[in-house]
Amino acid sequence: MNRIKTDICIIGGGSGGLSIAAGAVQMGAKVVLLEGHKMGGDCLNYGCVPSKALIASAKHAHAGQDNAKYGVEKVSPTVDYAAAKDHVHDVIATIAPVDSVERFEGLGVNVIQEYGKFISKTEVQAGDTVIEARRFVVATGSGPLVPPIPGLEDVDVYTNENIFDLRERPDHLIIIGGGPIGMEMAQAHVRLGSKVTVIEGAKAFGKDDPELAAIVLENLKAEGVEIIEGAQAEKVSGSKGKVTVHTPKGAFSGSHLLVAVGRKVNIDKLDLDAGGVKYDRGGVKVDAGLRSVTNKKVYAVGDVAGGMQFTHVAGYHAGVVIRSMLFGLPSKQRTDHIPWATYTDPELSQVGLTEEQAKKKHGANLEVVRFEYEHNDRAIAERKTKGLIKVMVVKGRPVGASIAGYLAGELIGMWAMAIANKQKMTAIANTVLPYPTISEINKRAAGAYFSPRLFESDKVKTIVGLVQRWLP
Numbered sequence: 376m377n378r379i380k381t382d383i384c385i386i387g388g389g390s391g392g393l394s395i396a397a398g399a400v401q402m403g404a405k406v407v408l409l410e411g412h413k414m415g416g417d418c419l420n421y422g423c424v425p426s427k428a429l430i431a432s433a434k435h436a437h438a439g440q441d442n443a444k445y446g447v448e449k450v451s452p453t454v455d456y457a458a459a460k461d462h463v464h465d466v467i468a469t470i471a472p473v474d475s476v477e478r479f480e481g482l483g484v485n486v487i488q489e490y491g492k493f494i495s496k497t498e499v500q501a502g503d504t505v506i507e508a509r510r511f512v513v514a515t516g517s518g519p520l521v522p523p524i525p526g527l528e529d530v531d532v533y534t535n536e537n538i539f540d541l542r543e544r545p546d547h548l549i550i551i552g553g554g555p556i557g558m559e560m561a562q563a564h565v566r567l568g569s570k571v572t573v574i575e576g577a578k579a580f581g582k583d584d585p586e587l588a589a590i591v592l593e594n595l596k597a598e599g600v601e602i603i604e605g606a607q608a609e610k611v612s613g614s615k616g617k618v619t620v621h622t623p624k625g626a627f628s629g630s631h632l633l634v635a636v637g638r639k640v641n642i643d644k645l646d647l648d649a650g651g652v653k654y655d656r657g658g659v660k661v662d663a664g665l666r667s668v669t670n671k672k673v674y675a676v677g678d679v680a681g682g683m684q685f686t687h688v689a690g691y692h693a694g695v696v697i698r699s700m701l702f703g704l705p706s707k708q709r710t711d712h713i714p715w716a717t718y719t720d721p722e723l724s725q726v727g728l729t730e731e732q733a734k735k736k737h738g739a740n741l742e743v744v745r746f747e748y749e750h751n752d753r754a755i756a757e758r759k760t761k762g763l764i765k766v767m768v769v770k771g772r773p774v775g776a777s778i779a780g781y782l783a784g785e786l787i788g789m790w791a792m793a794i795a796n797k798q799k800m801t802a803i804a805n806t807v808l809p810y811p812t813i814s815e816i817n818k819r820a821a822g823a824y825f826s827p828r829l830f831e832s833d834k835v836k837t838i839v840g841l842v843q844r845w846l847p
């Protein structure tokens with residue numbers, strides 16, 4: 376058995392682990408990184424990157440459908456599904472060098488391509504190497520949850536781990552789960568020429584504001600995605616090329632089945648008990664500084680830390696733990712300023728509190744301002760007028776923003792910045808934006824907050840009247 380002593384041992388080379396490895400080694404720490412499977416983790420290989428690449432193919436396949444509105448002949452292009460998958464893998468390969476063993480070794484990280492497991496509170500074993508570290512970071516991410524639905528074991532099941540390798544276009548894709556994975560894949564596939572049925576046990580986009588989710592769902596349905604809500608999958612049956620999902624709302628048959636019902640954290644291989652690290656089904660139990668509640672040498676970041684499961688959250692976690700591990704400074708994570716976006720068309724995005732959450736928390740102090748895309752000149756020119764922004768404001772400061780519409784994932788950035796920096800609505804209102812841009816929607820939402828205060832105020836009218844009498 377080899378033995379290594381190091382400052383920091385990171386278990387998992389995905390979004391969170393790689394961010395910490397790159398940051399820590401470049402600031403002078405000795406770093407060992409363990410990755411048992413593919414460098415880059417879920418985001419690069421089975422998640423964000425392939426899904427957004429497939430969505431890009433689907434967008435091009437769909438683009439010609441709306442041509443007539445712009446005075447251009449409508450076209451229905453022939454889709455080569457296998458070639459779209461080639462595009463997906465080419466995109467992965469283009470980004471992969473940034474996450475590669477070579478790059479990290481070049482930075483000075485000792486990369487060991489093995490799974491790691493705790494053998495004591497201060498040691499982790501990876502293959503035939505034992506790593507003794509002053510600090511450990513568990514960054515092992517999550518994988519698809521495949522629930523014990525009777526019959527599921529008898530049919531071919533696709534998840535995010537193998538759908539991007541499928542090369543024959545599904546005639547009829549049945550998707551169990553109407554969360555972000557299910558809905559992004561539903562629209563991508565319908566645009567690439569598959570028939571698609573989404574079976575959702577509760578509400579599709581259940582974590583988002585229902586009024587905004589409805590805008591996106593309406594468009595998905597208009598494009599041909601069949602969405603059955605309140606239909607918990609209870610049983611699956613099938614034979615080659617035919618799968619049937621049985622629900623209280625009826626049975627739905629198709630040619631392929633994608634299961635997208637949430638995530639299961641990757642902790643099975645870690646032997647967390649040996650490391651004295653408390654955990655449950657949601658992940659490692661951590662304090663506000665992302666430190667294990669039972670072993671202070673151990674931190675957890677990203678999906679396995681039991682909170683929001685996004686790449687940018689894993690990256691944010693990296694900053695939180697680096698501050699603590701490298702500089703010994705107090706460091707706590709915040710969650711009130713974390714945005715997310717779902718890359719359907721139109722997009723759906725959120726930061727901070729939804730209207731419902733804000734009402735519960737702030738009661739009568741809450742003001743909700745709204746602005747519809749149909750009043751934005753650029754949206755009119757682009758014919759992207761279906762959309763809405765809602766901003767939740769308490770005492771002049773935004774506490775949440777929800778957007779459904781064209782480029783919603785980009786627009787949310789301004790509100791994420793305002794909330795992260797505890798800025799007031801004036802920060803948005805005072806910003807001059809180029810005309811005509813979609814981002815003026817943000818400014819108009821801020822304007823909707825100030826308009827009644829300026830234009831419907833007797834006090835303002837009285838002051839203006841008096842000043843006008845005095846002015847030469």
Ligand SMILES: Cc1cc2nc3c(=O)[nH]c(=O)nc-3n(C[C@H](O)[C@H](O)[C@H](O)COP(=O)(O)OP(=O)(O)OC[C@H]3O[C@@H](n4cnc5c(N)ncnc54)[C@H](O)[C@@H]3O)c2cc1C
Nearest residue numbers: 387389390391411416417422490491516677678684685686
């Ligand atoms: C289809 C899909 C689309 C998504 N789209 C988006 C998106 O658009 N935007 C967004 O922000 N997020 C998106 N996500 C979520 C995002 O992929 C995850 O939140 C992110 O990858 C989490 O990073 P992580 O570092 O926690 O884990 P991962 O990236 O999963 O990395 C964990 C790594 O640890 C390794 N590992 C596991 N156990 C061990 C062990 N014992 N020893 C050594 N190595 C181990 C794994 O092999 C893996 O490489 C998407 C997810 C999916 C599934």
Ligand SMILES: NC(=O)c1ccc[n+]([C@@H]2O[C@H](COP(=O)([O-])OP(=O)(O)OC[C@H]3O[C@@H](n4cnc5c(N)ncnc54)[C@H](O)[C@@H]3O)[C@@H](O)[C@H]2O)c1
Nearest residue numbers: 552553554555556575576577607608635636637684716717
């Ligand atoms: N754009 C993005 O940022 C993006 C994209 C994809 C995934 N992700 C991340 O990945 C996570 C997982 O996504 P997801 O869509 O798998 O999970 P999810 O938990 O968000 O949604 C799963 C859905 O499946 C439904 N469901 C569960 N069991 C069911 C059953 N038996 N029958 C019918 N419906 C059932 C749930 O009601 C829920 O609506 C997300 O929460 C997000 O953090 C992010």
